[in-house]
Amino acid sequence: MIVRWFRQLDAHPASRDAVIGASWLLVGLAALQFGGYGLWGDLTPWQSTGGVFLLTLLGMALIATRRSRRPFAALGAGAAVAGVDLMFGGSLGVVLILTDLIYAAVKYGGDRGVRLLFRWALVAAIGCGAALVVFRPDDGRVVVLGVQWGLVLLVSGLWGWNVRRERLRTRATMSEEHGRATRRLRDRIAHDLHDLVANQIAVAGLHIEAAKLQSAGPRVDSAALTRGLDQAKRGTDEAHRQLRGLITVLTAVEDLDEVALIAPAEALEDLPRLLPAGRVLHWSGQGRAGLWAALDRAPATRSHVVMRVLQELLANAAKHGTGDVQVDVGPMQAGPDPNAQHAGGHGLEVTVTNDRAPAGRVRPGTGIGISGAVLLLSGTGASLDAGPVEPVEPVEPGGDSPTGQWRARLRLPAESDVERGRPA
Numbered sequence: 001m002i003v004r005w006f007r008q009l010d011a012h013p014a015s016r017d018a019v020i021g022a023s024w025l026l027v028g029l030a031a032l033q034f035g036g037y038g039l040w041g042d043l044t045p046w047q048s049t050g051g052v053f054l055l056t057l058l059g060m061a062l063i064a065t066r067r068s069r070r071p072f073a074a075l076g077a078g079a080a081v082a083g084v085d086l087m088f089g090g091s092l093g094v095v096l097i098l099t100d101l102i103y104a105a106v107k108y109g110g111d112r113g114v115r116l117l118f119r120w121a122l123v124a125a126i127g128c129g130a131a132l133v134v135f136r137p138d139d140g141r142v143v144v145l146g147v148q149w150g151l152v153l154l155v156s157g158l159w160g161w162n163v164r165r166e167r168l169r170t171r172a173t174m175s176e177e178h179g180r181a182t183r184r185l186r187d188r189i190a191h192d193l194h195d196l197v198a199n200q201i202a203v204a205g206l207h208i209e210a211a212k213l214q215s216a217g218p219r220v221d222s223a224a225l226t227r228g229l230d231q232a233k234r235g236t237d238e239a240h241r242q243l244r245g246l247i248t249v250l251t252a253v254e255d256l257d258e259v260a261l262i263a264p265a266e267a268l269e270d271l272p273r274l275l276p277a278g279r280v281l282h283w284s285g286q287g288r289a290g291l292w293a294a295l296d297r298a299p300a301t302r303s304h305v306v307m308r309v310l311q312e313l314l315a316n317a318a319k320h321g322t323g324d325v326q327v328d329v330g331p332m333q334a335g336p337d338p339n340a341q342h343a344g345g346h347g348l349e350v351t352v353t354n355d356r357a358p359a360g361r362v363r364p365g366t367g368i369g370i371s372g373a374v375l376l377l378s379g380t381g382a383s384l385d386a387g388p389v390e391p392v393e394p395v396e397p398g399g400d401s402p403t404g405q406w407r408a409r410l411r412l413p414a415e416s417d418v419e420r421g422r423p424a
Helices: 002-011 013-033 051-064 071-087 092-108 111-134 141-216 222-253 264-274 287-297 300-320 368-377 415-420
Strands: 281-285 321-331 348-356 383-389 405-412
Touching: 002 013, 013 051, 013 092, 051 071, 051 092, 071 092, 071 111, 092 111, 092 141, 111 141, 141 222, 264 287, 264 300, 281 287, 287 300, 287 321, 287 348, 300 321, 300 348, 300 368, 300 405, 368 383
Parallel strands: 281 321
Antiparallel strands: 321 348, 348 405, 383 405
């Protein structure tokens, strides 16, 4: 249970920073209670009995709640508060939080920001060292104070740098392993294409040729002809099923930038054509205009993935369902997945609902389409859940057994929510 809690914190930077800030506040209060303030009181211009240190501690704890999401801004604000704290003698809690802010800035900051941080730190160190040499203070404790703070800042920065480099090495190792796994996967798919798909198509072709020969003969055995064509159909259906599975896997590992991206406006216009004659696509809520506006604001690759998933949902409804299809577009509600970024009021929720075919007329599905759609959405911030909705009306005597409805819910968080929810 504790491990699961830590994993949830790692997936939600805001909650993790809040817990860390609260923890530092408790540590700082304990340090104040036991006299951990006025550490350099003899060397500072102002004195305090403790009230100022409590205020600086509260300020640093509040700043720590942004340590991983805005690391450089938090470090700048924390350095200013720590400077005020030092002017009154310094306190242990503020020093500890400052070291954590330095560590977080080096660990979570961008490459360019970290390079600039180290350059400015080097310039400041050289400047302070030169000042101590040129303007040698009468009190030797000032030099000791400078050395102490230099060590505090150096250790914090090197600690963050070590963790950052280790994370980069781990990421590079995982990328290499992913590349090897992808190559192995492609090799396996190549064998599967030959052994499963090509063989099924070849066998189906043989059955069709045999049926042609039978139909051209003087005496046609209709039963044998039907059996041959049925076997050919089963072979092509199996080849189609295997090919769809392989395409789904290939789609999940290919780079979307290498394919032609779908234009949202054109794709939305083509959606009704996925349904057979006599079945209508109904829009409700914000409708097609609301969905188009959301996709038009999103990055092209994200819009491409969302439209592909929506096309798959409509195709799924056409093949396995019956009647008209309802597409509702509205504000995104809280979802069942605690790890998904579902902020109330941000983003859109697209719900596709259709009647399921009565028992006896249900076309069996493999689930490849839905699972492939989930794979496509991974990394975009969007999520998908789909499943049957049981009927509420009783079955009429002598009628088809109703199987209820099928509902697929596609959640599209706003881009700002996706950025904030990205794991550190």
